[in-house]
Structure formats: structure tokens, C-alpha cells
Amino acid sequence: MRLIINVTIVIAIGLLLGASTAWYSIKRNHGFGGIKAGPWTAWPFAGGAEADPYTMAKVSKDGIIPLGATEGLAFEATTDGQGEPLNLNCEYSISGITPPSKLWTIAAYHEDGTALEPTSGSKAAMHSGNILRFPDGSFRIFVSRRPQAGNWLSVSGKGGFYVVLRVYDTPVTSTSGPVNPQMPQIVKQECIQ
């Protein structure tokens, strides 16, 4: 009897801890193998079949086609700069500069990875070629369901979401390795219930 209880306890601890740590470590925006910069996390896919197993598991779980190192790097943010989850009830400003790159795009997604529907326009996304900038080259994008002056990343709907900033043809991945990339800040503005 005592043996059965012992074995049950061991298996329970093992399953609970093992499964939860595994899941947490490949959750979006968490875990190992990623480059962190404020709320942004990137999972660089260095060439070669010896890619780190956490990156491989994450790519497979999310059902994405990752960018190769020479193509670019995708930074995901599921929270604002304060660490609070992004929610469509709130408006956000994304401002600053991006790592050096040939071009970049920023797009908003539902939590399951499908594209968000915009309120107006054709895409809930913007790219470096259609953006207004300050004289010093920095920019500010408003993520909102309501029309905004300046750069408006139009979103619609309810619930949580996340944004992905992709820098293409960037030296961040191809030269001395990704060290502290300069990323824009995400600041929560008004919330409408």
C-alpha cells in the first residue's frame, strides 16, 4: 500500500512539474533561447541542424515558418513595457527605433497566431516604407481601434493580442551575434471598456 502511495506521489510530482515547465519554457515570449529586449523576444534561428531544442519545439507548437538568420529576425511582444498583457480594449503607442535593417514590418495577431482584422485599411500591420518619422528617424505608432493621427496601426475585436516586429536583412543576426538590440517601447495609453 505504502509503495503504491509513494509511486503515485512521485509520478504526480514528475508529471505536474515536468509538463508545466516544458510548456512554460516554449510559451510565447517566455523561456530559454530567446533574445530579450524590453517586452520583445526574438528566437534567432541560426543555421545548421543543431538548432536549440526549445526553439524547435516552439516553432512546431506555434505552427510558424521561422525566418532564417540571413532573412531576418522576428521580435514578439505579448505585453507592454510594464509587463501587462496587450489587450484590444486598450490603446498602445509603440515608439523609438528598430535595429538596423533593410526594411521592417510590424503586425498584430490574435493569440492563436492568425492575423487581426483592421478597423479600416487592408491590414492590421505597417512597414518601414509607409511610416511617418520624426526628424531624428524615430517613429511612433498608435495601436488602436479608433482612428489616430500619424501612424495608425488599425486593429479591431476584443481580447488579448500580440505584435511581431520583423527586421529583414539585419546585421543583428549575421555579424557578431545578437546583443542588446535597440527596440521600440510599448506604452499603454487609454483603455476603453
Place this chain on the structure above:
Amino acid sequence: MKWRVLYLTAMGLILAGLIHISIVLLIPKLGTRDAWAFLSGRTDIFSFTKLKNNETGAAIAEVDPFFTYGVCRFDLDEAPLKMAGPVTATFWSASVFDDNGAVIYSLNNRTAIDNKLDLLIVNPLQTLELREAQPEEVETSVVIESQINKGFVIIRVLQPDDSWIENSQEFLSNIKCDRFTY
């Protein structure tokens, strides 16, 4: 009693470690949302397929809305893969994946030779054969040796707005994905 608790916890932690490692390693094998299964079902080997944006958006997560995708599936058991594409003003990039979804090689239009897509993907045995046959193509193509026979090449072309559709579609239409004979 105290020792029993400690002992059980220690055993539990060891088991947890094993389960953690096996889950992480097994996910790519079993796959929860397999982008590769979708691509295999959609495409033939050695033929270039343009992916429709609405289809990719549903089947593949986190698609960049400003890019159009094309895929070329290869099986080196049959023959080496020769891929070629025209010069274009639009930004494009390509990645070679093995069938586990790991990136073997990637390039973009700036890093490609003469800004042209020109790849030759071979397995180690074919590398030796190529070295003996020394066909002309080897001089101009980027030769990539793959340890794994089955895989994909994904091409992404920038399409910042609808006025670029013609340009990006023409580029994708002219990409060749053929068996290479030497």
C-alpha cells in the same frame, strides 16, 4: 518521515526533468500545429508552388502580411535540387528547411550571387558525384550540402501594397524548382 518526504521529492524532481526533456524533444516530432503537414499536402516535389495569401494565413501562424510566399519541396533521394530565379527590384529572401523544420541555409537578394536566386541542394553522396562530374552549374550556383534528404525551400517576396502584386507574382512565376541532372 522527513527522509521519506525528501526521498519522494527527489525522485519526483528527477522524473519531472525526464518528462520535461522528452516533451520538448517530442513536440517537433509529433507537432501540435504542423505547418509542414500543410505544405506537404499542398505541394508536389520538384515543382514550385505559389501559396495563396488567404490559405497561408489560416494554416500557418504569424504570416507576415507584407510578404507573398512560395514553396519548393525536394527529395534528394530522387535527384539534387536546382533552383533558379530572375533578378528583381523587390526584396526577397529564402530559407532551406529540413523536414523537421530546422533551417539549413538562408539567403536574401543582397547576399545572393548577382542578386539572383541560384541554389543547388545536394546530399553528401551527390557532393562527391558532383566533384567528379564538375558540371558548369557548380561554378555559378550556391551549393548547399544537406544531411537530410527531404525538405523545403520557402521563398518570401516583399509585397508592401497591392501595386506590387504584379511584380512579386512575376518573380514567383519565374522561379524554377527542378531535378538537377549532370
